Amino acid sequence: MGLKIIVLAKQVPDTRNVGKDAMNADGTINRAALPAIFNPEDLNALELALRIKDNNPGTTVSILTMGPARASEVIREGMYRGADNGYLLTDRAFAGADTLATSYALATAIKKIGGYDLIIGGRQAIDGDTAQVGPQVAEKLGLGQITYTEEVLSLENGKITVRRHIDGGIEVVEGTLPLVLTVNGSAAPCRPRNAKLVQKFKYATSKSEENPAKEKYAEQLKGKDYLEITEWSVADVDGDTKQCGLSGSPTKVKKIENIIFQAKESKTITGSDADVENLIIELLNNHTIG
Amino acid sequence: MxxxxxxxxxxxxxxxxxxxxxxxxxxxxxxxxxxxxxxxxxxxxxxxxxxxxxxxxxxxxxxxxxxxxxxxxxxxxxxxxxxxxxxxxxxxxxxxxxxxxxxxxxxxxxxxxxxxxxxxxxxxxxxxxxxxxxxxxxxxxxxxxxxxxxxxxxxxxxxxxxxxxxxxxxxxxxxxxxxxxxxxxxxxxxxxxxxxxxxFVIKVIERHVEKAKHNLKGAPIVIAGGYGMGSKENFQLLYDLAKELHGEVGASRAAVDAGFCEHDRQIGQTGLTVHPKLYIACGISGQIQHIAGMQDAGIIISINNDPNAPINTIADYVINGTVEEVLPKLIKYYKKNSK
Missing domain, CATH: 3.40.50.620 (HUPs)
Structure with missing residues (x-):
């Protein structure tokens, strides 16, 4: 029996590879200098969903993301790997959202999509590392949750058994669908793009994305509805703007500081034999080692 | 209330x-x-x-x-x-x-x-x-x-x-x-x-929790490696030095992400916080998340071939050199002088 799975994915700046030009002189972030990528643990989530699809014919996997128009890139990236379709939540009213306002927006969109069996997302996004959105979406939908998922061990008759990571070990838990899962980075890595799917979906766009190629090949693309990425605003998902974006965020950023380390008086030496030996003798003499 | x-x-x-x-x-x-x-x-x-x-x-x-x-x-x-x-x-x-x-x-x-x-x-x-x-x-x-x-x-x-x-x-x-x-x-x-x-919709069927395999959190000497270690094989140098000094091996997130070291040894904001008397940072650039997990260390030694690595600003000793060159020398001269 096929299942309906929604994968939550986020396009994030690649904070793991921050170069020297990532910070402006005034201490603000130079976003243009950071490449935008598919949040790594959301790729683990996608793989988990695709494996369920492999084992359960008739299953559909939809990608849901929130962000500016260019966030459709993660939906296409998902399609190249086996997702069936995607939804982009985009609206100025969503901007400045903390995790609570983000989960409100995602939950309203999920309700609008409806009929789901599983909502699967990465444990956390690398630009915030909070791990809050998954459980908050679950709470807003009134669903149970399994966080830190590593692998689905069985899925039948509306019951799912998964292995999850816990502090210092693992746990095997069983739950009844529908459920929210968040997937840990220790889960299976995502399969690569499939060349046929890249060909099939490369012109998939949302309505506010401009794609010159799409106009050029308008004739050939006619009637291919699967190339339409659904795009929703706050109004489209019947959202309450007060609960979205900055106004729906209970947390406020009071202060942002650039890091200035308290510089110590340090002694710089070379890697020469004499320098290293003198350092060892000094550390032994002051009983730091030995 | x-x-x-x-x-x-x-x-x-x-x-x-x-x-x-x-x-x-x-x-x-x-x-x-x-x-x-x-x-x-x-x-x-x-x-x-x-x-x-x-x-x-x-x-x-x-x-x-x-x-x-x-x-x-x-x-x-x-x-x-x-x-x-x-x-x-x-x-x-x-x-x-x-x-x-x-x-x-x-x-x-x-x-x-x-x-x-x-x-x-x-x-x-x-x-x-x-x-x-x-x-x-x-x-x-x-x-x-x-x-x-x-x-x-x-x-x-x-x-x-x-x-x-x-x-x-x-x-x-x-x-x-x-x-x-x-x-x-x-x-x-x-x-x-x-x-x-x-x-009670979720039931726990099995549960395995093991005591930590190491005592990194309480170790008086921590030898930590970063992305600059270059490979999992080079991490062995850290274990060799840790064995001599009776310390524990830690790692930065970049080193863990690169697969050089297990996740349970990660030091920093999203890993362990350590308070050793000696911290030897090997090939670690020193992002603030890492520093958040080790800044209270008594003495900090940074081994880095980049003289401008941020971690050098909080280090007591900076050794300008490659980890491959310096680590074996630290072991060699410790063995020679400690007896």
Whole structure:
């Protein structure tokens, strides 16, 4: 029996590879200098969903993301790997959202999509590392949750058994669908793009994305509805703007500081034999080692 | 009403270290706010648990004891916290940034539409002025954490919503018994009033927890490797040096992400916090998240072939050289001179 799975994915700046030009002189972030990528643990989530699809014919996997128009890139990236379709939540009213306002927006969109069996997302996004959105979406939908998922061990008759990571070990838990899962980075890595799917979906766009190629090949693309990425605003998902974006965020950023380390008086030496030996003798003499 | 609450995590019947650390922090926040410190323990077979908790200066301990409440599952613990907080209206709630705290905290904050800040490295009390609205708030919880890949430190406040919630990793705060004979009240709650049967939708079938394979957290000497180690094979040099110096091996997140080292040895904001007397940073550039986990080390030695690596600014000794060159020499000259 096929299942309906929604994968939550986020396009994030690649904070793991921050170069020297990532910070402006005034201490603000130079976003243009950071490449935008598919949040790594959301790729683990996608793989988990695709494996369920492999084992359960008739299953559909939809990608849901929130962000500016260019966030459709993660939906296409998902399609190249086996997702069936995607939804982009985009609206100025969503901007400045903390995790609570983000989960409100995602939950309203999920309700609008409806009929789901599983909502699967990465444990956390690398630009915030909070791990809050998954459980908050679950709470807003009134669903149970399994966080830190590593692998689905069985899925039948509306019951799912998964292995999850816990502090210092693992746990095997069983739950009844529908459920929210968040997937840990220790889960299976995502399969690569499939060349046929890249060909099939490369012109998939949302309505506010401009794609010159799409106009050029308008004739050939006619009637291919699967190339339409659904795009929703706050109004489209019947959202309450007060609960979205900055106004729906209970947390406020009071202060942002650039890091200035308290510089110590340090002694710089070379890697020469004499320098290293003198350092060892000094550390032994002051009983730091030995 | 309006007190500071700490959710105490339980393994079997023992309160977790991180929760005890937060009780000490909670006590000092409560003193500044001139309010009481309250703690919540949810589990099974909890008779006598107050002896572990109250000496940290807890005025009221809420106990929820029911065989179905251990091991932890999300919904029953969430329901208890949400319903208890609706009655008690705390102003601050602290939880460990553990697998449990990071599963429970967001759910509770969502239900109460209160703000939650993950992985705080400092918590302070202070005022906040909202210039646009022309309002000044007194005695807010400053939730301070590195953000955005560690390039900045952000101070987060929740002006309007209560409780102000924060999670903190183990080892970041210091636990300290206030008074072995501290007088606190124990309230044993009727679990059925807070939890419904439908909350038990997730069942734990199997559970394996192992004691940590290493004592990195308490090690007096830590040899840590970063992305600059170059490979998993080169990490062996760190183990060799650690064996000689009787230290433990740690790693930066970049090294863990690159597969050079297991995740349970990661030091930093999203890993362990260590307080050794000697910290040798090998091929670690020193992003703030890493520094957050080791800055209290007594003596810091940085081995790096980049003289401008940020970690060098907090190091006591900087060795300009490659790890492949320097590490074997450290071993060689330690062996030669220590006898």
């Amino acid at each position: 309006n007190n500071v609450f700490v959710y105490c995590e339980i393994e079997e019947t023992t309160v977790a270290e991180v929760s005890l650390e937060l009780l000490t922090k909670g006590r000092s926040l409560a003193n500044k706010l001139n309010c009481q410190l309250e703690a919540v323990v949810i589990g099974s077979n909890l008779k006598g648990v107050e002896k572990q908790v109250i000496p940290y200066g807890v005025d009221v301990l809420h106990v929820f004891d029911d065989s179905r409440l251990y091991p932890y599952t999300s919904l029953p613990h969430s329901s208890i916290m949400i319903n208890l907080f609706k009655e008690e209206k705390p102003q601050v709630c602290l939880m460990g940034a553990t697998v449990i705290g990071r599963d429970l905290g967001p759910r509770v904050s969502s239900a109460l539409t209160s703000g939650l800040t993950a992985d705080c490295t400092q918590l302070e009390i202070g005022p906040h002025e909202d210039k646009r609205a022309g309002v000044t708030y007194e005695n807010l919880l400053y939730q301070i954490r590195p953000a955005f890949g560690g390039n900045i430190v952000a101070t987060i406040v929740n002006p309007e919503h209560r409780p102000q919630m924060a999670t903190v990793r183990e080892g970041v705060m210091k636990k300290e018994i206030l008074d072995e004979n501290y007088k606190g009240q124990v309230v044993e709650h009727e679990v059925g009033k807070y939890v419904s049967d439908t909350d």
